[in-house]
Amino acid sequence: MSWNRVAESSELEAGKVIVVEIGETRLAVCRTNNGIYAIDDLCTHDGGPLDQGELIGEQIECPRHGARFDVTSGKALTLPAVRPVKTYPVREQDGKIEVELS
DSSP states (O other), X not given: OEEEEEEEGGGOOTTEEEEEEETTEEXXXXXXXXXXXXXXSSOTTTOOOGGGSXXXXXXXXXXXXXXXXXXXXXXXXXXXXOSOOOEEOEEEETTEEEXXXX
């Protein structure tokens, strides 16, 4: 497992999402009022990009069909999605945001 720097802390405001790629893994990194979370940037319903959806509190809504996911756990919250998205550990230190990939 390794930590990968993905952004400067100042690049990600609360309520915003950025997309980062680590190797072949595309992630949506989300900052809520409660923390920073990283999930696969891929709706489990139809493969659409979640980063283009709206981040509402700790939920992200897929722009294609409205499925919502909890960014803290990856849990699918509304239909049509029933499978969770993968989540990744995130840390913020020394003004940097890092994500751990296994």
